[in-house]
Amino acid sequence: MALDKSIGVGMIFIASFVFLYYSIWVFILPFINESSFIQQFFLPRDYAIKLPLLLLLLSGLFVGIFVGKVLIKNQQKQKSKKKSQ
Incomplete structure (x- = not known):
């Protein structure tokens, strides 16, 4: 495998x-x-709401950071292409 x-x-x-x-x-x-x-x-029941909410917020944060980095890299690539022309 x-x-x-x-x-x-x-x-x-x-x-x-x-x-x-x-x-x-x-x-x-x-x-x-x-x-x-x-x-x-099992953990106390109030964590049944808090943990998924925390995971949702963290995953949204990481997706936002990733998209931001990709946008910055693309912008830098476009600037370097314009300078080389």
Whole structure:
């Protein structure tokens, strides 16, 4: 198996685990007694909103930084082409 395929399979397993963990945390855990041993494997419920919001904000920040860098590089390329003509 090639390296890129094994990385892809690993990413699928990680994404599946995160989806399953979050789904159990949000949809099933509120109906389980708070004194149950299962509760110790999950964060408090208020993080169920805070963590995805934080991830959304960070991903938006990184996309914005990436787009900004690409625009700056393209502008610099165009300036260097105009100077060479």
